[in-house]
Amino acid sequence: MLLKNHVFTTLFKIAAVSLTLTSCFAAANVNQPKNIIFMIGDGMGVAHTTSYRYFSDNKSTKVVERTVFDELLVGTAATYPDDNTYVTDSAASATALSSGIKSYNGAIGVDVNKKPVLTLLERAKQLGKTTAIVSSSQINHATPASFMAHNESRKNYNEIANAYIDEKINGKPKADLMLGGGTSFFIRDDRNIVNEFKSIGYNYIDKLEDLSKLNSLPALGLFAPVGLPFAIDNKELPNRVTAMTKVALELLATNSSEKGFFAMIEGSQIDWCAHANDISCAIGELHDFSEAIKYAKAFTEKHGDTLLIITADHSTGGLSIGANGTYDWKTDKVRQIKSSLAVIIPTFLGLDKDASASEVQSTWAKHVDFELSDAQVSKIQAALHSKLKKEKMTREIKAIINDTTLTGWTTGGHSAGDVQVFATGVNSQIFAGQQDNTDIAKKLFIQLNSAK
Ligand SMILES: [Zn+2]
Structure with a gap:
């Protein structure tokens, strides 16, 4: 147009x-920027x-x-x-x-x-x-x-x-x-x-x-x-x-x-x-x-x-500072994450389907300074085998970061709360x-x- x-x-x-x-x-107000x-x-x-x-x-x-x-x-x-x-x-x-x-x-x-x-x-x-x-x-x-x-x-x-x-x-x-x-x-x-x-x-x-x-x-x-x-x-x-x-x-x-x-x-x-x-x-x-x-x-x-x-x-x-019923927010963990999800997730999607636990850990360590638990490693390995690999991997990695840092999100879109001025x-x-x-x-x- x-x-x-x-x-x-x-x-x-x-x-x-x-x-x-x-x-x-507004003419009464003489001082204008x-x-x-x-x-x-x-x-x-x-x-x-x-x-x-x-x-x-x-x-x-x-x-x-x-x-x-x-x-x-x-x-x-x-x-x-x-x-x-x-x-x-x-x-x-x-x-x-x-x-x-x-x-x-x-x-x-x-x-x-x-x-x-x-x-x-x-x-x-x-x-x-x-x-x-x-x-x-x-x-x-x-x-x-x-x-x-x-x-x-x-x-x-x-x-x-x-x-x-x-x-x-x-x-x-x-x-x-x-x-x-x-x-x-x-x-x-x-x-x-x-x-x-x-x-x-x-x-x-x-x-x-x-x-x-x-x-x-x-x-x-x-x-x-x-x-x-x-x-x-x-x-x-x-x-x-x-x-x-x-x-x-x-x-x-x-x-x-x-x-x-x-x-x-x-x-x-x-x-x-x-x-x-x-x-x-x-x-x-x-x-x-x-x-x-x-x-x-x-x-x-x-x-x-x-x-x-x-x-x-x-x-x-819909960001929430604190999540899952725990009264805390782990800024030290947030600080340990060195890359965006836009970098981390594709790196994991590029791993071999049968990547070992140590490969998963070392890939993670390139981007994040806190270690994965054995259960979290298994979830990433399972995602590599999933038919919906990208969706599952995205979900698992987000969950690891949000659960560890105690961060909540209610939407992938916007919310209508008032903003600050x-x-x-x-x-x-x-x-x-x-x-x-x-x-x-x-x-x-x-x-x-x-x-x-
Ligand atoms: Zn937007």
């Missing part, structure tokens, strides 16, 4: 009129940030230390979509967070009638701000896409990627800086969008280690065919969201227009690990995201004209208390529209 430019212009005019009214309403940093932890429910607190606990002290999430907490948000399900997906939720409009699951920047809705990033660009998106997923995945594009389905990855260069505001692409994954959608047989961006003056890099070479905007960095490798599996640079955030904020601080900037930064893969019910993977992502938040917080404190707002689009996996900087108090996810965008529109 490609939008014709004139439809877009009309849409923006209508939006600009209604937003002028909103800005009159020049820069807005909007960070989204995909799938990051209350249990996820809590699990990260206990995981990070310094056991030599009596108290459990607070995390950056605890320091910045100001409120909560409901996440239900507009399709009678209560349980949102990332597209509907990101559309709510980007536009203030509730939509159906799968919607990218469109309302329930599939009509495009103005996004915060677009509005910021209209107002002359410099704009950026950063994600550890492909940059055309549901969350960043809902700030950048308008499509009836999140699955139309190529159309969404096309929109990143085809849809323009004041004659320019909407984002001045894009960092994340996605070469397979931006460099295709039918179209090379990377070359198109280069031809209009964008710097392009495709290696994370070249991040420090970026010193001017506009710029595009695509570091993987689809999403970046999981933090836990990325031994060289596990904190890649942090690395991208640092470079993005420094670039924005030194290259933005006098109007400031709007940046959307996503910790995309907390969700992916939680879909896989993989606790160590999720903790790796939460650590990376929390380090990125620490950096953004310090940036906000240093630049007094900035608002930092952080939330989640929904909670994933964290904020600091200029006008951060407006996010206090319980709100709807659409309220977050509405409040940010007021900040944008009433800025001097």
